[in-house]
Amino acid sequence: MKKLVALLVPALLLSGCAATESAPLTGYALLSQGLEASCEAFSGGDAIEQVSVEGEFGSEPTIDFPTPLVGSGIETKVFIEGDGGALVGSQRVALHFTGFNASTGEQFQGSEFGTEDYIIQDLIADSKPDFCKALTGVKVGSRVGVLLDATNAHDGAGVESLGIGAEDAILFVFDVVDAYLPKANGDSKAPEAGLPAVILAPSGQPGIQLPATDAPAEFKRSVLIEGKGEEIAIGDTVVVHYSGWTWDGTQFDSSWERGAPASFQVNSEGLIEGFVQALEGVKVGSQVVAVIPPELGYGDNAQGAIPAGSTLVFVVDVLGKE
Structure with missing residues (x-):
């Protein structure tokens, strides 16, 4: 999988008619119920309305637009609406895409639609381009067009290697294949006595308060929020947010601090055994x-900022499985 270039209520029925039951929610639509958006929702514009997109979701789109096409800010249009749950921002998404220089009409990038070779993009507020603003509110399974003016696409600097000038706008067409949670979401559980207390920021980023006791001699795990997804098994590739501390309260690592979740396979070859045990059997x-x-x-080996013989504390949000 490749990283995107860094420019970048049912209607009432008449009496006597049978109501059709809606299908139960699954996947991201189920997991994301009740989440609030962290980015401003997408909006349209006059320029994006001039773009025509033909073809089914998952197939290579046929795209037509006048050149030069000049918009204002970030304009989004939904050409095919999916039913997989709305993006809320500050999360990882899987996309197929094609990108055009909106001034010249030349395509400069694209993935192979209909394959597993999609791109992974983290929706980060106020980034350039601000795909968080462009895609928040769009549902998984949708095909959308996104037009970014020069300022919002590349800060007016252009991208010479892609043939994009300083005043050129950029047009993307995205198929939103899948999405991962921005943070844990589910049923809260009572914390267990003797374990560190976890305090959450509005974003979901955790902090901890350690008990005034010696470190436990044995492994301990407690589910603080129970999700509604599949259980994690050994060998699964997961997307997680995590923070880690030593027992004295020193934080030594955090995906939250880096601004993007982490992805790795759950096995003892690539992870410490305690982290594997922390994840095995936990629901997405x-x-x-x-x-x-x-x-x-x-063990007895120092690891970067972690002294030898350290007891570790991890808080992990399981955001999805790849």
């Missing part, structure tokens, strides 16, 4: 806190 959408003794962590 869940948040867990785990206390990992040295023998299931880094």
Whole structure:
């Protein structure tokens, strides 16, 4: 999978008619119920209305637009609306896409629609381009066009390697293939006595308060939020947000601080055994806190900012499976 270039209520029925039951929610639509948007929702514009897109979702689109096409700010239009749940921003999405220089009509990038070779994009507020603003509110399974003026596309600097000038607008057509949660989402569980207390910021980023006790000698795990997704099994590739501390309260790592979730396979070849145990059997959408003794962590070896013999504390949000 490739990273996108860094420019970048049912109607009432008449009496006597049978109502049709709606299908139960599954996947991201189920997992994301109740989440509030963290980015401003997409909006349209006069320029994007001049774009014509033909073809079914998942197939290579046929796109027509007048050149030069000049919009204002960020303009989004839904050509095919999906039913997979709305994007809320500050999350990872899987997309097929094609990109055009809106001034010249020349295509400069594109993925192979209809394949597994989609791109992964993190929707980060106020980034350039601000795909969080462009796609928040769009549903998974949708085909959309996004027109970004020169300022919002590349800050008026152009991208010489792609043949994009300083005043050129950019047009993307996206198929929103899938999405991952921005944070844990599910049913809150009572915390277990003796484990660190977890305090959450509005974004979902965790902090901890450690009990005034010695570190536990054995591995401990507690589910703080139980999601509605599939259980994680050994060998699964997962998307998670996590933060890690030593028992003295020193934070040594955090995907939240880096602004994007992490993705890795759940196995002991690539992860410490305690982290594997923290994830195995946990449902997607869940948040867990785990206390990992040295023998299931880094043992007697120092690891960067982690001293030898450290007991570790991790808070992990399971955002999805790839």
